[in-house]
Amino acid sequence: MNATGTRGRTALRPLLTHSARPATFDVSAVDEHGSVRDVPIAGEHPLTLYVDRREILTLMTLGAAPEALAIGYLRNQRLVRSLDEIEAVQVDWETHAVAVKTRHGLADLEAKTAHRTKTSGCGQGTVFGDLMDDIDSVRLPADATLSRAALFDLLDRVRTHETIYKQAGAVHGCALATNAGEHAEIVLFVEDVGRHNAVDAIAGQMWLDGEDGADKIFYTTGRLTSEMVIKAAQMGIPFLVSRSGLTQMGYEIARKVGMTMIGRATNRHYLLFTGAARFLAEP
Amino acid sequence: MNATGTRGRTALRPLLTHSARPATFDVSAVDEHGSVRDVPIAGEHPLTLYVDRREILTLMTLGAAPEALAIGYLRNQRLVRSLDEIEAVQVDWETHAVAVKTRHGLADLEAKTAHRTKTSGCGQGTVFGDLMDDIDSVRLPADATLSRAALFDLLDRVRTHETIYKQAGAVHGCALATNAGEHAEIVLFVEDVGRHNAVDAIAGQMWLDGEDGADKIFYTTGRLTSEMVIKAAQMGIPFLVSRSGLTQMGYEIARKVGMTMIGRATNRHYLLFTGAARFLAEP
Numbered sequence: 001m002n003a004t005g006t007r008g009r010t011a012l013r014p015l016l017t018h019s020a021r022p023a024t025f026d027v028s029a030v031d032e033h034g035s036v037r038d039v040p041i042a043g044e045h046p047l048t049l050y051v052d053r054r055e056i057l058t059l060m061t062l063g064a065a066p067e068a069l070a071i072g073y074l075r076n077q078r079l080v081r082s083l084d085e086i087e088a089v090q091v092d093w094e095t096h097a098v099a100v101k102t103r104h105g106l107a108d109l110e111a112k113t114a115h116r117t118k119t120s121g122c123g124q125g126t127v128f129g130d131l132m133d134d135i136d137s138v139r140l141p142a143d144a145t146l147s148r149a150a151l152f153d154l155l156d157r158v159r160t161h162e163t164i165y166k167q168a169g170a171v172h173g174c175a176l177a178t179n180a181g182e183h184a185e186i187v188l189f190v191e192d193v194g195r196h197n198a199v200d201a202i203a204g205q206m207w208l209d210g211e212d213g214a215d216k217i218f219y220t221t222g223r224l225t226s227e228m229v230i231k232a233a234q235m236g237i238p239f240l241v242s243r244s245g246l247t248q249m250g251y252e253i254a255r256k257v258g259m260t261m262i263g264r265a266t267n268r269h270y271l272l273f274t275g276a277a278r279f280l281a282e283p
Numbered sequence: 284m285n286a287t288g289t290r291g292r293t294a295l296r297p298l299l300t301h302s303a304r305p306a307t308f309d310v311s312a313v314d315e316h317g318s319v320r321d322v323p324i325a326g327e328h329p330l331t332l333y334v335d336r337r338e339i340l341t342l343m344t345l346g347a348a349p350e351a352l353a354i355g356y357l358r359n360q361r362l363v364r365s366l367d368e369i370e371a372v373q374v375d376w377e378t379h380a381v382a383v384k385t386r387h388g389l390a391d392l393e394a395k396t397a398h399r400t401k402t403s404g405c406g407q408g409t410v411f412g413d414l415m416d417d418i419d420s421v422r423l424p425a426d427a428t429l430s431r432a433a434l435f436d437l438l439d440r441v442r443t444h445e446t447i448y449k450q451a452g453a454v455h456g457c458a459l460a461t462n463a464g465e466h467a468e469i470v471l472f473v474e475d476v477g478r479h480n481a482v483d484a485i486a487g488q489m490w491l492d493g494e495d496g497a498d499k500i501f502y503t504t505g506r507l508t509s510e511m512v513i514k515a516a517q518m519g520i521p522f523l524v525s526r527s528g529l530t531q532m533g534y535e536i537a538r539k540v541g542m543t544m545i546g547r548a549t550n551r552h553y554l555l556f557t558g559a560a561r562f563l564a565e566p
Contacts, residue, residue, distance in 0.1 A: 025531050027556060029546075029554040029555060029556045030554070030564070031552070031555075032431075032551055032552050034564055037554075039556075041528060041529055041530060041531055043530070043531045044508060044509055044530035044531050044533065060508065060510075148315075169528030170506040170507070170527060170529055170530050193508060193530050223452070223453040225327060225453070225476060226327055226343060227343075244452060244453060245324060245451060245453035247326070247327035248308050248310075248324055248325065248326045249327040249328070250327065251310055251324055264452075268315055269315050270314070270315050271312040271313070271314055271320075271322060272312060273312045276313060281313070281317060
């Protein structure tokens with residue numbers, strides 16, 4: 001992943017390892033002509049998350065941003081409310097473990113781990129609690145706007161971004177982009193074998209970089225299912241753009257929280273599904 | 284989903300509701316030309332699984348085959364070893380619940396629910412236990428073969444199959460097909476917002492229809508991640524075909540169990556990754 005600078009970082013920054021795994025591996029395959037070729041395939045690694053020595057779950061991940069993934073997972077599951085709560089995040093690929101040490105322990109971890117929901121989206125899904133619990137409290141900036149020019153700028157930048165997907169496929173990508181007038185700039189780009197890992201890693205890196213969601217656009221290659229919309233909303237991002245389609249619950253939640261959601265966005269095509277008031281279609 | 288006949292059904296067939304939900308819903312969207320259109324989107328519904336009144340988890344599903352999904356989920360998580368253990372499966376969309384009643388209760392449910400793994404694949408992922416536990420015991424038929432003609436026949440049938448994906452996108456599809464000489468015939472086809480729901484629903488319907496995996500081909504639109512390969516192996520299916528790519532763990536597990544795995548399969552193109560000995564490339 002590429003993170004931008006260190007602006008606005010929290011005073012209490014956790015100690016981090018930096019243990020990204022190689023993204024792709026070559027294997028040999030035989031094609032329809034009988035030719036043997038080396039084909040790059042995406043890495044997939046189990047990574048067990050421990051919080052204060054307590055095992056939470058095992059994520060299957062590409063391993064590109066394991067520390068940000070662990071932080072973002074805890075953020076998006078609302079197990080941690082602020083980066084300041086985290087003292088250290090240490091990834092050890094020998095044991096396939098990421099150990100998160102908190103400063104004061106996690107309150108009501110028991111309660112939050114009581115209910116499990118597997119979600120429709122790719123990847124890890126929602127494990128603990130009901131993400132809908134907090135959705136009523138989400139307030140997205142009413143005055144934020146997205147211009148069509150900025151949307152097209154974002155789509156151009158995503159298209160030309162170097163990706164693991166282009167090499168190996170079998171991954172989903174998520175991008176966090178600035179939103180200024182007619183321009184959008186990718187500030188974070190994460191790919192993972194599960195797209196919920198990708199969105200969680202972005203959520204984690206946003207905390208590490210002190211990035212706010214209100215002036216950003218969130219782009220995903222994946223489908224706009226309920227959980228994807230909820231996570232973007234919880235990150236405070238008013239604009240959600242996807243190359244793919246959406247589900248009924250994704251649509252209903254986006255309407256409920258007043259998010260501007262754009263699907264089937266490629267090149268100069270898109271479908272604006274919700275939050276039209278924020279979208280400036282006129283050049 | 285379309286199931287074929289009732290051959291080989293178990294003596295103790297569970298009582299089932301038949302509560303499929305509508306697959307798509309129309310919403311209005313504005314396209315890049317400013318035209319408002321009705322766009323079909325895929326349904327997505329929470330469905331909480333109870334086994335003998337005990338809450339197991341909530342699945343987010345299209346709802347096309349909820350009874351088969353519940354059965355297949357329990358099968359693929361190895362919480363139920365045989366259909367005979369299940370007395371009734373009742374779906375109630377009023378309460379978004381599927382109640383599974385077993386004949387004798389489930390042994391070691393506690394033990395099996397101890398570890399949670401979120402997987403790379405789309406959808407619900409692996410919730411309980413470690414799917415790798417049993418993988419060593421999987422034996423796929425060594426003498427089974429797949430001809431290139433049958434592969435192409437399958438790809439043609441999948442391409443022409445009426446799908447929710449073609450209407451609404453945002454779903455993954457899985458197909459179970461016969462494998463006879465130069466021909467393949469789709470016997471089960473399931474789509475869901477999460478592809479692991481789709482594979483689980485097929486596993487459940489295979490039990491209900493008494494379908495064996497040894498003489499079948501499993502096709503998925505989704506990526507060949509570790510869990511997808513493990514589930515196909517546990518269903519005893521020696522041939523796994525995907526339109527998409529694969530991950531490193533998917534590749535390693537397919538090799539370990541001796542599965543013939545073919546990725547990037549569309550029209551007359553494919554990449555044969557593992558189990559080449561079983562594939563008859565010559566016409």
